Amino acid sequence: MKYMPVLVVNMMEGRTDDQKRSLVENVTNAVCESLKCESHKVKIIINEMPGNGYAIGGKLMQDTDEKYKKR
Amino acid sequence: MKYMPVLVVNMMEGRTDDQKRSLVENVTNAVCESLKCESHKVKIIINEMPGNGYAIGGKLMQDTDEKYKKR
Amino acid sequence: MKYMPVLVVNMMEGRTDDQKRSLVENVTNAVCESLKCESHKVKIIINEMPGNGYAIGGKLMQDTDEKYKKR
Amino acid sequence: MKYMPVLVVNMMEGRTDDQKRSLVENVTNAVCESLKCESHKVKIIINEMPGNGYAIGGKLMQDTDEKYKKR
Amino acid sequence: MKYMPVLVVNMMEGRTDDQKRSLVENVTNAVCESLKCESHKVKIIINEMPGNGYAIGGKLMQDTDEKYKKR
Amino acid sequence: MKYMPVLVVNMMEGRTDDQKRSLVENVTNAVCESLKCESHKVKIIINEMPGNGYAIGGKLMQDTDEKYKKR
Numbered sequence: 001m002k003y004m005p006v007l008v009v010n011m012m013e014g015r016t017d018d019q020k021r022s023l024v025e026n027v028t029n030a031v032c033e034s035l036k037c038e039s040h041k042v043k044i045i046i047n048e049m050p051g052n053g054y055a056i057g058g059k060l061m062q063d064t065d066e067k068y069k070k071r
Numbered sequence: 072m073k074y075m076p077v078l079v080v081n082m083m084e085g086r087t088d089d090q091k092r093s094l095v096e097n098v099t100n101a102v103c104e105s106l107k108c109e110s111h112k113v114k115i116i117i118n119e120m121p122g123n124g125y126a127i128g129g130k131l132m133q134d135t136d137e138k139y140k141k142r
Numbered sequence: 143m144k145y146m147p148v149l150v151v152n153m154m155e156g157r158t159d160d161q162k163r164s165l166v167e168n169v170t171n172a173v174c175e176s177l178k179c180e181s182h183k184v185k186i187i188i189n190e191m192p193g194n195g196y197a198i199g200g201k202l203m204q205d206t207d208e209k210y211k212k213r
Numbered sequence: 214m215k216y217m218p219v220l221v222v223n224m225m226e227g228r229t230d231d232q233k234r235s236l237v238e239n240v241t242n243a244v245c246e247s248l249k250c251e252s253h254k255v256k257i258i259i260n261e262m263p264g265n266g267y268a269i270g271g272k273l274m275q276d277t278d279e280k281y282k283k284r
Numbered sequence: 285m286k287y288m289p290v291l292v293v294n295m296m297e298g299r300t301d302d303q304k305r306s307l308v309e310n311v312t313n314a315v316c317e318s319l320k321c322e323s324h325k326v327k328i329i330i331n332e333m334p335g336n337g338y339a340i341g342g343k344l345m346q347d348t349d350e351k352y353k354k355r
Numbered sequence: 356m357k358y359m360p361v362l363v364v365n366m367m368e369g370r371t372d373d374q375k376r377s378l379v380e381n382v383t384n385a386v387c388e389s390l391k392c393e394s395h396k397v398k399i400i401i402n403e404m405p406g407n408g409y410a411i412g413g414k415l416m417q418d419t420d421e422k423y424k425k426r
Contacts (some may be wrong), residue, residue, distance in 0.1 A: 150288055177295070
């Protein structure tokens, strides 16, 4: 059965490679478990957003969250 | 900690609502486990692709997979 | 000055064409005002999501919001 | 060499399946020729936009182009 | 009423943070005014494109617009 | 005839500008040939993915392909 899921994960930048490894492994397993597809069919694109690349309620994250303030 | 993951899942159309329920629940748990974020921060957009809306190797899925042949 | 903004608006389905007219007009004006670009350079793609095509906190909108329950 | 191009084609709805066949075949060949990758590595997602799902210069296509007027 | 708009703004790189602040504020207000939703429900992802990351008519912007020429 | 194709090409980072020039030129020609549209109507966004920004089968490319190993 060809399900071909292609996922895009938009998340704030700053995660370690190990966190990304855990993310893609866990999300791939979750997709395979739910859709009964083979893991090598699952593709994941990670799009990292900087503090001035994501806004909620009209405010940039770098202006509302200390963690993403511009250094 | 605000991680705000917004995911897009591109997959072939035809899954049941229960499969989608299991998908969004499992994927959300996987994201939370990996990124240590709260589940209500995780948004998932499901984009369903018809047989003539996805191609691999230059061929439409409806022309290469019986399951997606146009009825 | 060529700024070429291409926007994608992912929103729940169910809006009227007049709401969409108001949306694309207001958003285009907002982009032009902020970026000082010409309106004909601004492209907007509207992606409408059904109740079983968007999830928050691991739950499909059709299961958490009366408005998007499947009829 | 793994290049893994995943393409998304956003275009107005209304094309025939044969036009889509020609599109995915020609675009896949173009990608392979430019990037020297194997065709089965190339994935193409086609996103069809209705007349009230695409706007230029603050106007919906269905309001500016006879071809996409709502019937 | 939960409308949950998630917007992606693809634009050429090079804007100042103040231009981005004005952009996300104005676009959020425009969305709220048109869809009558609350501003904290509106998410905006900004995707900045370099001169060799955007093309019109088969030409890279860095080759057609002095402003995006590679330094 | 306004077909307005907007393409997004997600590919691994590391290509030269000349490869990108060839890519956008060939893909634009392919789209115009298939859809009989004018080339200046075709927009292409190139999204380059780092080795830790793309995964297949639950593994990051940087962990499975020598070419994308982190230096």
